[in-house]
Amino acid sequence: MDIQEIVRKVVEELSKEKKVIKEYVEPIKEDSIRFPEKQIKGVKEPHNAASIDRAQSITPARIGIGRTGTRMQTTSYLQFLIDHAAAQDAVLKDVSDEFLQKIELKKLETKAKDMKTYLMDLDSGRKLSDESVAWLKENGDKDKDVQIIVCDGLSSSSIEANIEDLLPALMQGLQLKNISTAKPIFIKRGRVWVQDEVAAIINCNLVISLIGERPGLNTDESLSAYMIYRPDEKSVEADRTVISNIHKEGLAPVEAGAHLSELIEQMLRAECTGISFARKSNINL
Amino acid sequence: MKLSCVIKGTHYSFSSVRDVLAKASEPKSGDVMAQVAAESSLERMASKVVLSEMLLKDIFENPVIPYETDEVTRLIYDDISETIYKDIQNWTVGELRNYILSYETGPDQLIKISRGLTSEMIAAVSKLMSSMDLVLASQKMKYQAHCNTTIGEPGRLAFRCQPNHPNDVPEGILYSIKEGLSYGAGDAVIGINPNVDTVESLKRLYTLSHDFMEKWKIPTQNCVLAHITTQMEALKQGAPVALMFQSLAGTQKGNEAFGISKGIVDEGYEMMARYGTSTGPNYMYFETGQGSEVSLNAAHGVDMQTLEARTYGYARHWKPFMVNNVSGFIGPETLFDGRQLIRADLEDLFMGKLHGLPMGIAPTYTNHMDANQNDQEIAGMLTALGGANFYMGVPGGDDVMLNYQDTSYHDDASLREMFGLRPLREFEKWMENMGLMEDGKLTSRAGDLSIFD
Numbered sequence: 001m002d003i004q005e006i007v008r009k010v011v012e013e014l015s016k017e018k019k020v021i022k023e024y025v026e027p028i029k030e031d032s033i034r035f036p037e038k039q040i041k042g043v044k045e046p047h048n049a050a051s052i053d054r055a056q057s058i059t060p061a062r063i064g065i066g067r068t069g070t071r072m073q074t075t076s077y078l079q080f081l082i083d084h085a086a087a088q089d090a091v092l093k094d095v096s097d098e099f100l101q102k103i104e105l106k107k108l109e110t111k112a113k114d115m116k117t118y119l120m121d122l123d124s125g126r127k128l129s130d131e132s133v134a135w136l137k138e139n140g141d142k143d144k145d146v147q148i149i150v151c152d153g154l155s156s157s158s159i160e161a162n163i164e165d166l167l168p169a170l171m172q173g174l175q176l177k178n179i180s181t182a183k184p185i186f187i188k189r190g191r192v193w194v195q196d197e198v199a200a201i202i203n204c205n206l207v208i209s210l211i212g213e214r215p216g217l218n219t220d221e222s223l224s225a226y227m228i229y230r231p232d233e234k235s236v237e238a239d240r241t242v243i244s245n246i247h248k249e250g251l252a253p254v255e256a257g258a259h260l261s262e263l264i265e266q267m268l269r270a271e272c273t274g275i276s277f278a279r280k281s282n283i284n285l
Numbered sequence: 286m287k288l289s290c291v292i293k294g295t296h297y298s299f300s301s302v303r304d305v306l307a308k309a310s311e312p313k314s315g316d317v318m319a320q321v322a323a324e325s326s327l328e329r330m331a332s333k334v335v336l337s338e339m340l341l342k343d344i345f346e347n348p349v350i351p352y353e354t355d356e357v358t359r360l361i362y363d364d365i366s367e368t369i370y371k372d373i374q375n376w377t378v379g380e381l382r383n384y385i386l387s388y389e390t391g392p393d394q395l396i397k398i399s400r401g402l403t404s405e406m407i408a409a410v411s412k413l414m415s416s417m418d419l420v421l422a423s424q425k426m427k428y429q430a431h432c433n434t435t436i437g438e439p440g441r442l443a444f445r446c447q448p449n450h451p452n453d454v455p456e457g458i459l460y461s462i463k464e465g466l467s468y469g470a471g472d473a474v475i476g477i478n479p480n481v482d483t484v485e486s487l488k489r490l491y492t493l494s495h496d497f498m499e500k501w502k503i504p505t506q507n508c509v510l511a512h513i514t515t516q517m518e519a520l521k522q523g524a525p526v527a528l529m530f531q532s533l534a535g536t537q538k539g540n541e542a543f544g545i546s547k548g549i550v551d552e553g554y555e556m557m558a559r560y561g562t563s564t565g566p567n568y569m570y571f572e573t574g575q576g577s578e579v580s581l582n583a584a585h586g587v588d589m590q591t592l593e594a595r596t597y598g599y600a601r602h603w604k605p606f607m608v609n610n611v612s613g614f615i616g617p618e619t620l621f622d623g624r625q626l627i628r629a630d631l632e633d634l635f636m637g638k639l640h641g642l643p644m645g646i647a648p649t650y651t652n653h654m655d656a657n658q659n660d661q662e663i664a665g666m667l668t669a670l671g672g673a674n675f676y677m678g679v680p681g682g683d684d685v686m687l688n689y690q691d692t693s694y695h696d697d698a699s700l701r702e703m704f705g706l707r708p709l710r711e712f713e714k715w716m717e718n719m720g721l722m723e724d725g726k727l728t729s730r731a732g733d734l735s736i737f738d
Contacts, residue, residue, distance in 0.1 A: 048735035055464070055734055059450050059457030062681020062693075063464040067732045070698035072681070080658070080681060084690070087652035119617050119653060121318055122580060154653055214616065215652050216688030218451070237581060238512075238544025245480050245686060250451035275544040278482070278515060 035078070042066025042073050060218045060249055083217035090220035091119075095156040095188070103163060105150060105186040106139075108132035112189040125191035132187075133201065140202040141182030145268060146174060147204040148181065151190035153224075155212030161221040162246060162253040166210060169257025177265050192240070196231040205230060206267060208260065213244065221247040225260055229273045239274035241267070286343040290334045297331035302347040305339065306405065307588035308332035309412040311628050315576045315589045315619035322588070337379035337413055344405050345374065349587045349595075356537040356547055361404050361598035369401030378409045385410065385422050385639075395426050399641045404535075404598035407639045408591040411632050416667070419631040423671030426638040430567040432506045432528055432606040434709045436473060436674050437643045441713075442706040443675040444697040445609075445645075446471030449478045449686035453486060455493050461680050462497060463734040467721060468694035469701070470678030472712035473607060473645070474528055474570065476508040480686055487511050487519040495525035495562070501719075501737070504711035506563050506606075508570055513545060513553045520560050527563040528607075529553050530570045533600055535592035538583035540599075547602075554603050567606035567643075573597065574611040575629045576619025589619065590632055597640040607675060608642045610634070613649040613656070614689060623660025626650060630664040634671050645675035649691045658682070658690070665692055669700045676700065698727055 039056055043066040046052055052064035065076045072080070092115060100107050109129045112118035118125050128136065141147070148170065152159055167184060174181045182202060187194055192209055199207040206229050213222040224244040228235060241263070246256040267273050270280050288305065289298035299305045307321035309332040316322035323329035352358045376384070384390055384398075411419065429437035436443050448461030458477060465471050475494050479486050487509050494507035506527035509516065513531040520526045531550060534540050550569075557568035573596040575589040584592060593612070600608050612629040613620055620626045630648050637644035648664030650656040665676065682693035692700075700706070707713050707725050716722035721731045730736055 043733045043735075044729075046733050046735050047730075048738040051735035051738050052733075055457075055460035058454060059460055060685045061448070061450065061457070061461045061464075062683055063461055063734060065681060067468075067695060067698075070695055070702050070727065072693075072695050076681065080683065083683070084652065084657065091653045120314060120621075122618055214688055216685065217652070217683040217690065218685040218688075222451075222688060236544070237542040243481075245451045247451075250480070275512065275514060278512070281483075 035082070036075060037079070039065055039079070040073065040075050042076060080217065087215040087217055087220055090157050090215040091154055093156045095152050095159050095186070099160055100186055103167065105184060108135065108185055108187045110187060110189050110194060115189070118189040122191060125189050126193040128187070128194060128197055136198065136201050142202050143204070144180040144182040144202070145205050146179055146181045146264060147198060147202055147207045148184040149190070149195055149198060149207065149209045150184060150186045151194070151209050151211040152188060153190065153212035154214040155220050155222070157215070157220045158212035158223040158247065161248070162223045163210065166223070166246065166253035166257050169254045170260050173258050173261025174264065177261060179265060179268065192226045195226065195228060196235060199228070199231050206264060206273070207231065208264065219247055219249060222250060223247060225256070227264065227267065227273050229267055229271060239276070241273045241277055286340070287338060288335060290331050292331050292334060293327060295327065297328055299332060299335060302339070302344055302405070303349040303587055305332050305335050306349065306409060306412070306591050307586075309336045310588045310590050311412070313575070313589060313619070313625050313629070314617060314621040315579045318618055319579045319584055319586070319588070321586055333413060336409055337377060339378050339409070340374065341376050341378070341381065341406050342374040344409060345370065345403055348403070349405055349591055350536060350585050357535055357540070357595050357599045360547060360602050361595060364598075364602055365403060366400040369397060373398060373401055378406070378413060381406070381410045382413045382418070386418060390425070392425055392427070395639065396641055399639055402639065404594040404640070405591055407636050408594035411636055412590070414635070416628070416631055419635040420667060420671040423635045423638050427672050427674070428638065428641055428643045430604070430606045430643040432563045432565060432567050434472060434504050434506070434711050436606060436709060438710065440707060441709055442669065442701050442704070443473035443709050444470035444678040445473045445675060446475045447478070447677050447679045447684065447691070448475070449684055451480060451686045453480045453490070455489065458490070459493065459497065460734055462494070463737045464680060465678050465694050466503065467731055467733055467736060468678070468698050469708050469716055469722065469727065469731070470694045470697045471503070471505055472709040473675040474506050474508050476510055476530070476570070478510045478686055482511045482515055484515055484518045484522065487515055488522065488524045491519060491524040491526055502715070504715055513549060517553050517556055520556055525562045526557070527561060528570045529557050529561070529568055530572070532572045532577070533596050534577050534581070534583065535595035535599065536578050536583050536585060536587075538585070539578040539581055539592075542581040542583055550603060567604055569603045569605040570607045570609070571600045571605050572609045572611050573600065574614055575633065576612065576615045579619060580615055590629070593633055594636045597637050597642055601640050601642055606643065607645055608637055609645045609647055609675075609677070610637065611647045611649055613654070614647070614651065616651050617654045620654065622655040623650070623657065626654070626656050626660055627664045627667065630668050631671065634668045634673055643674050646673045647677045647691050649689050651689045661690060661692070662696070665696060665700060666703070669704055701725070
């Protein structure tokens with residue numbers, strides 16, 4: 001089955017169960033300023049205005065915004081600062097328990113007791129807490145081909161925005177390929193390397209972490225997938241394969257799920273990930 | 286070798302050269318995380334005192350990671366001029382600082398001693414230097430390199446056009462290239478970070494940038510910032526590559542985490558000389574930054590700044606066209622705030638130059654750091670004052686693929702404007718021909734991507 005076919009099936013499946021959530025929004029006063037969120041068309045007397053329209057429609061990059069002297073115009077400058085403020089705020093948010101319940105993920109924790117420890121001490125986010133280790137030993141789904149981990153990382157928004165589409169797409173993709181998959185888990189304040197500890201405990205062949213990327217100005221919803229085949233003490237960064245920029249304006253979550261299941265199948269066959277996997281796949285091309 | 290001192294009536298002692306170097310560093314969160322930083326302000330001063338009296342010979346004889354076990358140490362020591370080192374081995378680090386800052390010491394003297402200094406010595410002296418010391422010393426050193434264009438000429442400042450797209454959409458990348466060029470960014474390199482690091486994806490991006498350069502006769506070089514082995518494979522399959530990229534670290538273990546070794550970089554360099562499209566003799570573009578080793582558990586108890594210096598010692602072996610320092614790219618666990626970031630940028634510019642490298646600076650910050658645009662602009666202006674060769678150029682300062690902030694096309698034009706600097710020679714002529722620049726100033730046509738229609 002090719003990727004297009006998987007994507008079609010998964011989209012069909014998802015559209016059946018999509019729930020509509022209505023949030024209470026405070027009414028906006030009539031005389032409030034509505035500051036533009038879209039990039040301005042700031043080039044004075046452009047050679048070809050249609051080309052700038054096209055450019056702004058095809059990339060989220062801040063182009064076609066013009067200048068005053070060598071500086072940004074006031075609107076663009078304030079937009080930049082607003083986006084920075086939003087991104088800084090996004091780092092501090094937690095994934096809600098309601099969300100985890102809704103998608104039925106067991107929540108584990110790392111040794112990072114609070115956000116400050118998590119940000120300033122990498123090791124704290126790379127090891128599970130004692131209670132979580134005990135839980136996983138007792139209840140983890142052992143000896144499967146694949147374990148999926150969902151991690152808030154540096155953006156809880158990316159989890160809430162993508163996981164509902166990405167996780168079922170990935171699970172179905174793996175299922176269609178007859179790849180045995182352990183029950184996915186959520187790890188709060190987790191870094192990528194925590195996957196090594198999880199893999200060791202539940203003895204899977206390949207572990208994949210779906211982890212929130214640090215928020216950018218353009219989006220705080222971007223997510224990465226890190227995969228490693230049978231990690232051990234000798235594993236290094238170059239042994240991991242990463243697919244980044246999973247979000248609705250980058251690699252769309254449903255397509256990402258299909259693409260990842262395809263990759264995982266090849267990795268299990270090649271029995272490696274990272275640079276070794278890249279080399280093998282280049283030779284095969 | 287003396288490893289202890291008394292200041293303000295208190296006795297301080299240190300266990301090794303490595304310990305003194307770490308504790309003498311200005312405060313940085315990555316050194317705290319690695320548990321190598323000074324525990325008090327006076328302990329930091331005590332270590333600076335001990336360091337100021339330490340002989341260069343003491344440092345030479347006690348590399349922070351042994352020669353026998355680390356490839357980076359070996360390359361640094363094997364590339365040193367023993368004759369020059371022997372002339373200065375009995376200087377103290379304090380004397381070295383005085384020598385560097387003295388009126389009598391100019392560019393010729395500095396490039397000469399550079400060849401006799403190990404990276405740890407260069408890190409050591411910069412730990413005794415203030416911001417103004419670092420800027421003044423950096424101004425004395427300006428190194429040129431040539432790929433298709435000459436970078437580093439006096440009075441000129443270059444930029445990399447960094448046209449990334451979150452999904453590698455070729456048309457989107459092309460628009461950002463056009464926008465950048467219309468502001469004068471792209472004379473250092475048109476350098477694309479691919480989201481998908483496969484040979485096929487790279488070949489597309491090389492061809493796209495190469496063809497555009499050919500069509501508009503743009504004097505510059507193209508580069509795709511993927512892993513070096515993927516670039517080599519693309520080159521082998523005939524992709525038009527002008528400049529080869531790789532991130533480097535200051536320990537063998539760090540480089541292993543990056544999936545590289547001296548052997549691999551040697552092979553890349555040789556392939557560029559044989560199959561690359563550019564004139565050379567400088568074919569390599571390296572990126573470095575304080576904190577990569579500690580993030581990868583590959584720091585061996587050495588402070589971030591010393592490891593950064595060692596990265597330059599490793600990098601200089603391949604005579605790069607560009608070395609770009611990206612301290613600030615990692616996050617608050619290595620550089621906590623704007624103050625630590627600005628300090629790191631100034632140290633890195635100086636240390637890179639004292640290694641004889643054509644240095645550029647990316648004064649970057651991430652959104653989980655306690656830093657903002659003002660800090661970045663200050664770091665940019667100060668390092669430009671110190672004579673950096675180049676900066677990045679990111680649309681609106683916001684990299685939509687890598688999710689961090691860097692100098693914008695606007696900032697690039699502004700730095701040239703405020704310091705009276707021109708684009709690289711050949712590129713300035715191209716801008717004049719395109720009607721984008723007159724007498725070093727942008728024309729009304731500049732900043733309009735649609736002029737390429």
